[in-house]
Amino acid sequence: xxxxxxxxxxxxxxxxxTAVSDVNMHLDDDELVAxxxxxxxxxxxxxxxxxxxxxxxxxxxxxxxxDGTISLNGMKAYKIANLGMARTFQNIRxxxxxxxxxxxxxxxxxxxxxxFFQSVFRLPRFYKTESQIRKEAIELLKIFELQNDLDKLAxxxxxxxxxxxxxxxxxxxxxxxxxxxxxxxxxxxxxxxxLTRLIRQVQRDFHITVLLIEHDMSLVMNLASRIxxxxxxxxxxxxxxxxxxxxxxxxxxxxxxxx
Amino acid sequence: xxxxxxxxxNLCWLILMVAGFYLMNTLILVGIINSFLENMMVTIGINxxxxxxxxxxxxxxxxxxxxxxxxMAVGAYATAIMISKTPTAGTFYISIIxxxxxxxxxxxxxxxxxxxxxxxxxxxxxxxxxxxxxxxINNLKITNGPSGMFNIxxxxxxxxxxxMVCVTTIIIVNFIHSRGGRAALAVREDEIAAESMGINVFKxxxxxxxxxxxxxxxxxxxxxxxxxxxxxxxxxxxxSIAILIIVVLGGVGSITGSFVAAGIxxxxxxxxxxxxxxxxxxxxxxxxxxxxFKPSGIMGATELSFKRLFNRKNKKVGAKS
Ligand SMILES: Nc1ncnc2c1ncn2[C@@H]1O[C@H](COP(=O)(O)OP(=O)(O)O)[C@@H](O)[C@H]1O
Ligand SMILES: [Mg+2]
Numbered sequence: 001x002x003x004x005x006x007x008x009x010x011x012x013x014x015x016x017x018t019a020v021s022d023v024n025m026h027l028d029d030d031e032l033v034a035x036x037x038x039x040x041x042x043x044x045x046x047x048x049x050x051x052x053x054x055x056x057x058x059x060x061x062x063x064x065x066x067d068g069t070i071s072l073n074g075m076k077a078y079k080i081a082n083l084g085m086a087r088t089f090q091n092i093r094x095x096x097x098x099x100x101x102x103x104x105x106x107x108x109x110x111x112x113x114x115x116f117f118q119s120v121f122r123l124p125r126f127y128k129t130e131s132q133i134r135k136e137a138i139e140l141l142k143i144f145e146l147q148n149d150l151d152k153l154a155x156x157x158x159x160x161x162x163x164x165x166x167x168x169x170x171x172x173x174x175x176x177x178x179x180x181x182x183x184x185x186x187x188x189x190x191x192x193x194x195l196t197r198l199i200r201q202v203q204r205d206f207h208i209t210v211l212l213i214e215h216d217m218s219l220v221m222n223l224a225s226r227i228x229x230x231x232x233x234x235x236x237x238x239x240x241x242x243x244x245x246x247x248x249x250x251x252x253x254x255x256x257x258x259x
Numbered sequence: 260x261x262x263x264x265x266x267x268x269n270l271c272w273l274i275l276m277v278a279g280f281y282l283m284n285t286l287i288l289v290g291i292i293n294s295f296l297e298n299m300m301v302t303i304g305i306n307x308x309x310x311x312x313x314x315x316x317x318x319x320x321x322x323x324x325x326x327x328x329x330x331m332a333v334g335a336y337a338t339a340i341m342i343s344k345t346p347t348a349g350t351f352y353i354s355i356i357x358x359x360x361x362x363x364x365x366x367x368x369x370x371x372x373x374x375x376x377x378x379x380x381x382x383x384x385x386x387x388x389x390x391x392x393x394x395x396i397n398n399l400k401i402t403n404g405p406s407g408m409f410n411i412x413x414x415x416x417x418x419x420x421x422x423m424v425c426v427t428t429i430i431i432v433n434f435i436h437s438r439g440g441r442a443a444l445a446v447r448e449d450e451i452a453a454e455s456m457g458i459n460v461f462k463x464x465x466x467x468x469x470x471x472x473x474x475x476x477x478x479x480x481x482x483x484x485x486x487x488x489x490x491x492x493x494x495x496x497x498x499s500i501a502i503l504i505i506v507v508l509g510g511v512g513s514i515t516g517s518f519v520a521a522g523i524x525x526x527x528x529x530x531x532x533x534x535x536x537x538x539x540x541x542x543x544x545x546x547x548x549x550x551x552f553k554p555s556g557i558m559g560a561t562e563l564s565f566k567r568l569f570n571r572k573n574k575k576v577g578a579k580s
Binding site: 051053076077078081082086087089093094095096097098102105106107109110112113114116119120121122126127130169173 | 265
């Protein structure tokens with residue numbers, strides 16, 4: 001069987017700068033993969049390419065959908081999202097002026113129908129649908145211990161909690177792949193440990209594929225079954241955590257400069 | 260569960276609407292509201308319909324449209340033309356629907372190319388589109404060109420306007436608190452995030468824009484048949500700006516605010532009717548003061564909510580026990 005997501009010779013140029021250069025990678029079903037690399041390596045740019053926020057300069061991205069393989073090149077971001085690709089953002093992009101519950105409900109937009117007349121004239125069907133999706137949203141929020149903050153505005157949540165809410169919002173899309181861009185950034189060791197546990201839990205329980213960008217090496221080594229190392233836009237290495245820890249090029253380019 | 264929790268609030272709103280109607284009716288019967296005040300109230304009502312619709316587009320979907328008067332003109336002329344030919348109540352109500360349909364088509368034609376633009380560009384493009392609508396009306400025979408239409412039969416009495424205010428507001432508020440409205444809010448908050456959540460940003464922008472235009476057409480129909488005379492110059496850029504002022508004054512993103520601001524400006528306008536040019540100075544002064552002391556508008560983004568009132572009461576009761 002082909003991989004769930006396949007990336008071939010992917011390139012992104014910003015003017016003279018090549019942010020992503022000839023990247024080849026694949027994601028399989030139900031696995032947790034990490035993407036690491038120094039700042040400016042092109043990790044976020046790669047996420048933006050995969051989720052359709054920006055368009056590749058060349059190369060191909062294909063996704064195994066329910067009826068055959070689909071090319072994601074040039075597809076609109078919302079269509080890619082609705083194929084089953086959810087993400088979080090490095091610089092948190094919650095709907096700040098909206099409530100915690102609304103943030104999650106919005107992510108479910110594609111997964112339920114509400115007829116215009118049903119909602120505008122508040123027919124019984126409307127209330128039925130609403131109470132159904134609210135229940136679903138609250139179930140998800142419970143996993144992340146956010147069920148008591150339903151009416152709080154997203155902007156009023158502490159930073160660490162905002163990152164958690166972004167993950168809930170991603171999960172609410174019922175994704176096949178979840179891209180997490182530095183989910184532990186700015187968290188203290190305790191919060192990070194908690195988050196590590198949660199990410200592992202949801203990956204297993206929901207049977208989704210997770211691609212994780214993270215700088216915290218303990219988190220990455222703990223969670224990932226495979227790691228991709230990106231440096232100056234190119235893939236430097238790929239392998240299991242043990243292989244990556246022993247890889248000379250990686251140690252030189254990345255781990256070495258921190259040690 | 261939600262059904263049970265909501266009937267209480269829905270009932271409160273219903274009682275408020277019916278009570279308002281009977282209060283108004285009684286005050287007219289006993290002569291406290293004379294024809295001058297009635298005229299003021301109807302003008303306020305029409306402005307509420309306009310401001311609530313524009314607030315949906317600007318305050319909730321976050322699209323800065325400056326062409327609201329154009330869609331109002333569509334409704335006004337649909338009604339004026341139809342009931343001048345066949346002056347029956349039936350034709351009047353059909354003309355409202357015709358106005359709404361034509362306004363929806365116009366909003367699609369205007370919105371599809373322009374809603375891809377942002378901020379200032381969108382404002383200029385929608386303003387231009389409204390101006391085109393006005394110029395078309397100005398040059399048609401059926402609309403009687405620049406001199407406008409007179410002696411339009413009056414079917415839009417105050418109860419009709421009152422009901423239209425209620426109906427359009429209910430539709431818009433219910434839309435905001437549903438799947439589509441939440442999607443529109445997401446678009447306002449962050450287009451990139453909304454798109455990444457699987458939301459077709461363009462579609463929901465357009466939906467809000469079209470719904471706003473449809474209610475503007477209703478307001479136009481009311482105006483034409485209440486004032487009984489209309490001219491293309493009633494629907495120029497100044498009218499669009501006047502509606503915008505109500506929205507900004509009341510609070511961008513607060514439907515309650517649009518009601519309050521339409522009311523205040525309606526009263527101020529009526530009170531200053533004999534002051535001529537001074538009226539515009541006072542008008543401007545009020546606006547400047549608001550912008551200095553309360554830049555988010557009278558209501559900010561808060562709404563009158565029975566749910567919150569009940570919850571507050573419950574909390575107080577809880578605290579005592
Ligand atoms: N929209 C953009 N326009 C121009 N340059 C960009 C843009 N986005 C990212 N870059 C550049 O691409 C490089 C990779 O950035 P990024 O993907 O954010 O790195 P990382 O996430 O690995 O830290 C950086 O040099 C950055 O300045
Ligand atoms: Mg980054």
